[in-house]
Amino acid sequence: MYFGLSEEQSFFQDNVRKYLEEYATIDNIKHIANGDEKNLSAEIHQGLLNLGINALLIPEEFGGLGLDLLFAAVVSEALGGGVGPIPFIAPYVMAPTAIKHAGSKTQQENYLSKIATNEYRFGVGFTEFIGKRNDAGITFSDHSLNGRAMFVLDANDATHLLLADEKGQIFVVDAKSSNIEIVKLTTVDKTRQYSEVICKNLEAELLENSSDSINPINQAIDAGRIMLAADSLGASQTMIDKAVDYAKERKQFGRAIGSFQAVKHMCAEMAADLEPCYALVWHAAHCHDHSPAEARLMACHAKAHVSEMAKGIAKKATEVHGGMGFTDLLGLHYWFKRIGLNRQILGSPELVREEAYKTQV
Amino acid sequence: MDLEYGPEYQEFTKEVQSFCKKYEGLSFTDGSNNPLGSSGGSGGPKMSRSEWQKTLIENGYFARSVPKEYGGYGGEADILKSRIIAAEFSKSNTPGPMGGQGIDMLVPTLLEMGTKEQKEAYIKPTLHGEMIWCQGYSEPNAGSDLASLQTKGELVGDEWVINGQKIWTSTAQYSQMCFCLVRTEPDAPKHAGISYLLIPMDTPGIEIRPLVDMTLKAGFNEVFFTDVKIPASNIVGKRGEGWAVANATLGHERGSLAPPDATMNRVNMLMHLMKEETLDGKPLIEHPIYRDRLMQIQGKVLAQQSHALRLLSAKLNPGADVKIGKMIQKLTGTELRHELEGLAIDVMGEIGTLYENSPHLKNDGTWQFIYMYFLGLIIGGGTSQIQKNIIAERGLGMPKEPKVEGA
Numbered sequence: 001m002y003f004g005l006s007e008e009q010s011f012f013q014d015n016v017r018k019y020l021e022e023y024a025t026i027d028n029i030k031h032i033a034n035g036d037e038k039n040l041s042a043e044i045h046q047g048l049l050n051l052g053i054n055a056l057l058i059p060e061e062f063g064g065l066g067l068d069l070l071f072a073a074v075v076s077e078a079l080g081g082g083v084g085p086i087p088f089i090a091p092y093v094m095a096p097t098a099i100k101h102a103g104s105k106t107q108q109e110n111y112l113s114k115i116a117t118n119e120y121r122f123g124v125g126f127t128e129f130i131g132k133r134n135d136a137g138i139t140f141s142d143h144s145l146n147g148r149a150m151f152v153l154d155a156n157d158a159t160h161l162l163l164a165d166e167k168g169q170i171f172v173v174d175a176k177s178s179n180i181e182i183v184k185l186t187t188v189d190k191t192r193q194y195s196e197v198i199c200k201n202l203e204a205e206l207l208e209n210s211s212d213s214i215n216p217i218n219q220a221i222d223a224g225r226i227m228l229a230a231d232s233l234g235a236s237q238t239m240i241d242k243a244v245d246y247a248k249e250r251k252q253f254g255r256a257i258g259s260f261q262a263v264k265h266m267c268a269e270m271a272a273d274l275e276p277c278y279a280l281v282w283h284a285a286h287c288h289d290h291s292p293a294e295a296r297l298m299a300c301h302a303k304a305h306v307s308e309m310a311k312g313i314a315k316k317a318t319e320v321h322g323g324m325g326f327t328d329l330l331g332l333h334y335w336f337k338r339i340g341l342n343r344q345i346l347g348s349p350e351l352v353r354e355e356a357y358k359t360q361v
Numbered sequence: 362m363d364l365e366y367g368p369e370y371q372e373f374t375k376e377v378q379s380f381c382k383k384y385e386g387l388s389f390t391d392g393s394n395n396p397l398g399s400s401g402g403s404g405g406p407k408m409s410r411s412e413w414q415k416t417l418i419e420n421g422y423f424a425r426s427v428p429k430e431y432g433g434y435g436g437e438a439d440i441l442k443s444r445i446i447a448a449e450f451s452k453s454n455t456p457g458p459m460g461g462q463g464i465d466m467l468v469p470t471l472l473e474m475g476t477k478e479q480k481e482a483y484i485k486p487t488l489h490g491e492m493i494w495c496q497g498y499s500e501p502n503a504g505s506d507l508a509s510l511q512t513k514g515e516l517v518g519d520e521w522v523i524n525g526q527k528i529w530t531s532t533a534q535y536s537q538m539c540f541c542l543v544r545t546e547p548d549a550p551k552h553a554g555i556s557y558l559l560i561p562m563d564t565p566g567i568e569i570r571p572l573v574d575m576t577l578k579a580g581f582n583e584v585f586f587t588d589v590k591i592p593a594s595n596i597v598g599k600r601g602e603g604w605a606v607a608n609a610t611l612g613h614e615r616g617s618l619a620p621p622d623a624t625m626n627r628v629n630m631l632m633h634l635m636k637e638e639t640l641d642g643k644p645l646i647e648h649p650i651y652r653d654r655l656m657q658i659q660g661k662v663l664a665q666q667s668h669a670l671r672l673l674s675a676k677l678n679p680g681a682d683v684k685i686g687k688m689i690q691k692l693t694g695t696e697l698r699h700e701l702e703g704l705a706i707d708v709m710g711e712i713g714t715l716y717e718n719s720p721h722l723k724n725d726g727t728w729q730f731i732y733m734y735f736l737g738l739i740i741g742g743g744t745s746q747i748q749k750n751i752i753a754e755r756g757l758g759m760p761k762e763p764k765v766e767g768a
Contacts, residue, residue: 001441002363003667003674004681070362244757259760261750267757268749272689279667286362298663305660353656354649360632 005074005282012051013074019047020082026331032085033190033334042157045086053088055116057096062112064096069223073285076227080234080342083334085191087123087154089227091115094153095122095162097223102170102207102216111160111172120159123175124224125152125197129164129217130347138165138199140206144179145171145199151345155182155195163197163204168214171204179203189341191334221346222288222299228342229281229306233274235335235342236310239317240270242332246321257320266316273309280305300356307343307352314339364670366441374445380420381453387413389456397461397493397532402454414458414490422446423458424488427472432485440676451622461532463487463494467540470557470610474598479559483538497527497541497560497584498607505747506768507542508552508604512586514543516593521545521558523566523589529741533569533582536562546601555603559595566590576733577717618738619694621665624701627731628659631705634723638709651708658701665693685756692748695738702732 005013023044031037056072058064072093079088092115099111114120127150128137138147149163158175165171173180181198210216244267247258257263284302287295314336318325325332343349366374386405389395398410408416417423418434425443427433450457458464468487471480486492503510512525523543533539539560546554560567566589571579598606632655635645645651668686675681705728706713715722716729739745753759 001366001674002678003670004362004678006362244759248759255763256760258753259762261746261762264753264759265746265749267759268692268752271685271752271757272693272749275686275689276664276668276693279671280664282362283667283670286364290362290364301656301660301663304656305664308657308660350653353653353660356660357652357656 003279003282005070009071009074012071013078015051016048016053016075016078016084017081019051020044020078020084023047024082024084026334029083029085029191029334030331041085044084048084048086049118054092054118054121057093057100058112058116059100062108063116064112068285068289069093069097069226070282070285070289072223073226073230073281076230077234077281080231080236080338081238083191083235083238083338087121087157087193089224089231090124090153091121091158093227094124094126094220094224098124098162098170098210098216098220099207101219102210104208107172107205107207121154121157123152123155123158123161123195123197124220125149125155125161126164126170126217126221126224126346127151128166129168129214130221131351132166138163138171140165140169140171140204143203143205145173145202145204147199149197149199151185152182152195152197153345154193155197156184156193161197162207163199164210164217168210168217170207170210170217170220172207173199173202173204177202187341188337189334191338192341194341194345218296219288222296224346225299225303225352226281226284226288228346229277229284229302232306232310232339232342233277233281235338236270236274236277236306236313236317239313239332239335239339240267240274243267243270243317243320246324250322263320266320270313270316274313277306277309296359297356300352300359303347304349304352304356307339307349310339311343366445370441370445373442374449377422377446377449378453380422381449381455384416384455386454387456389413395459397464397535398459398490399456401456405455410459410490413456414488417458418488422450424468427468427484427488431472431480432488440673444673448622451626459490461493462496462540463492463538466496466610467494470540470597470606473609474606478594479597483559492538493532493536494538494540495530495533495536495562495582495584497530497539499529500526501528505744508555509768510542510544510555512541512543513547514545514556514558516545519593520590521593521595523558523560523586523591525586527584527586528572528581530569530582530584531580533562533584534571534579538562539584540597542603542607545603549601552604553601555607556600557597557603557606558591559597560586560589560591564589564591574733574737576730576737580734580737618691618742619698619735621662621669621694624694624698625662625666627698627701628655628662630724631655631701631708634705635708638712638723640710645708654704654707658697658704661697662701665697685752688748688752688756691742692745692752695735696745699732699735699739702728702735706732 028040032041053075055064056067060066096115099108133150136148136150138145138149155161161173161175163171179200179202183196185194185196187194247263248256250257280302284298287298318332318336324330384406386402388401388403388407389410390407391409421434421436424433425436426438429435464487468484471484500510514521514523539562541558541560542555543558544554545556566587568585570583572581572583574580638645672683672686675683712721716726754761
């Protein structure tokens with residue numbers, strides 16, 4: 001019995017972490033956020049592609065590494081920790097998972113092998129299946145899609161998109177088609193890309209096994225939720241580390257503010273809230289591949305619980321920094337905002353907990 | 362990640378299951394009420410508590426790694442087997458072994474630090490349930506700052522003469538013995554002036570007064586010592602080493618106060634209750650606000666269960682860094698259990714306030730009782746605030762409060 005990360009997983013995670021420390025410095029993050037260095041994000045992305053992050057979940061028969069979701073989770077944790085300004089969850093986790101479960105053998109062959117070689121990069125828009133807001137929604141007839149998908153992840157620079165209708169059918173579309181309009185949405189989180197996608201008689205290919213079962217789309221959403229939980233886990237740990245370091249350094253009333261119990265207890269609460277989240281995220285990722293009976297419940301709870309803990313940590317860690325925490329200068333807000341986005345995408349905590357309940361009746 | 366225990370353990374699990382089956386519904390000939398043991402069942406075999414303790418030991422299901430010469434099973438310590446035993450007993454209708462501070466704290470302390478004579482005299486009768494112990498640590502003026510305790514022990518000839526008062530002493534009224542922290546070196550610095558003494562409770566000069574707590578049960582006592590005389594040899598470790606002796610096993614108590622598997626059993630029980638009980642004609646579980654609160658807590662408990670697996674794995678595979686992981690258990694476990702029991706009261710509303718033997722009481726009133734009882738556990742064994750100091754200072758390396766002159 002061993003509950004934890006393998007040497008390979010820890011090693012790979014360290015590599016991602018070190019890479020981000022070197023190239024995604026706070027100054028570089030600021031440039032990317034301000035939009036004054038267009039190539040920087042692509043360079044960082046390329047560096048991580050060189051490590052193989054696109055091929056982690058692709059089966060070996062299609063030229064990938066054939067690893068399990070826990071491996072991807074530790075990468076996601078490292079990306080959250082360093083507010084990695086690159087696409088990951090949609091193109092390299094949700095898309096391969098969706099195609100693996102929903103695609104015919106031919107579709108798997110066509111798409112998975114090209115994700116592994118980085119010829120294809122997918123954005124993913126499943127929001128309307130999870131919870132349709134206002135008049136958003138996609139309809140499918142005569143091999144084409146019409147309508148609007150909100151909060152499509154990583155649509156910029158994508159060659160293809162996976163979109164879903166309310167029934168959970170998954171479609172592959174060409175992101176460069178003239179019948180598609182991709183509108184960039186500006187969120188508080190400037191380290192990742194979110195878009196609205198408008199389709200007008202857009203040619204679409206249905207992933208065959210999603211036509212009569214919602215299992216494939218749920219598999220992809222579960223995987224995405226576990227990645228978001230892992231991302232918030234990493235981001236929260238960085239915020240705690242920064243808060244603790246600051247509290248040891250900063251002096252007021254002639255002593256380090258970390259020696260005051262009011263400050264010290266906030267730090268202890270953050271650590272106590274976050275520590276069990278490691279085990280929950282790892283366990284959920286493990287169940288996704290190895291324990292189907294518990295997989296859905298674990299994924300929902302990982303997403304909802306880590307989102308709740310991370311929200312509290314983002315607030316407290318900022319408060320420990322006092323006025324400096326509130327400034328753009330320090331850049332702590334990039335982690336605060338990333339945690340804020342992770343909480344809402346692919347289902348806010350209330351929505352996800354309702355799904356958790358439904359798996360038990 | 363590998364959550365399988367392996368074939369040897371599957372075999373062992375079957376053994377434990379068939380043992381539990383054999384003794385299902387066991388009841389005790391010496392009464393069903395014992396503060397340290399489970400109440401026993403009905404319809405199964407009958408025996409005395411002490412016979413049951415011995416049966417469990419002979420089969421290796423209790424005191425597994427305690428040497429045979431001291432009354433234990435004499436087996437290798439095996440973390441997974443201990444976990445399997447606990448899990449299978451909790452699933453079955455077979456009573457588990459007695460607990461209490463003698464078994465949980467004194468026995469491990471003596472095994473580590475006692476003399477041969479002490480081990481021979483005390484461990485066996487304690488394991489057999491024939492010798493019950495209470496813990497004399499806290500005093501009215503030494504709570505969170507335990508090391509400031511003032512109960513005095515003076516060596517006069519070949520006897521310790523003890524004067525002072527202890528408080529929050531559970532089970533003192535049933536106990537034959539007390540393991541007690543006493544100030545024997547008044548001139549030494551406070552942590553270095555304490556000794557760990559073993560006091561027979563029938564010694565003249567001991568007075569026990571029950572202390573009724575908010576649950577209206579006398580869970581505690583005050584214990585007064587007036588010129589209590591015990592042999593000089595009733596000391597564990599050397600004079601002035603009592604603080605270290607006590608701390609060797611204190612961590613053990615903190616971790617075991619609120620095991621997450623037990624909390625998950627209560628979550629399941631609450632979910633069942635919410636399907637049975639109705640409000641305005643609808644089961645409580647169909648009221649979205651209550652349902653969401655239940656799901657929030659279920660998520661927290663799942664996180665703690667996964668965390669417990671991680672800690673178990675760290676015991677089996679040394680080298681994993683779980684220092685903070687262990688420190689948070691008392692704080693998070695007791696707070697969560699209190700929150701869960703409180704949710705049950707909220708969903709029941711007025712019915713949730715019923716107590717003792719009132720009409721309409723649900724689940725024997727356990728929700729109210731445990732809600733209050735766990736407030737006691739949040740405070741006892743190092744308050745939540747003390748736990749946060751420990752996590753921050755020892756776990757995160759944050760600076761201590763400046764020392765106050767003379768404290």
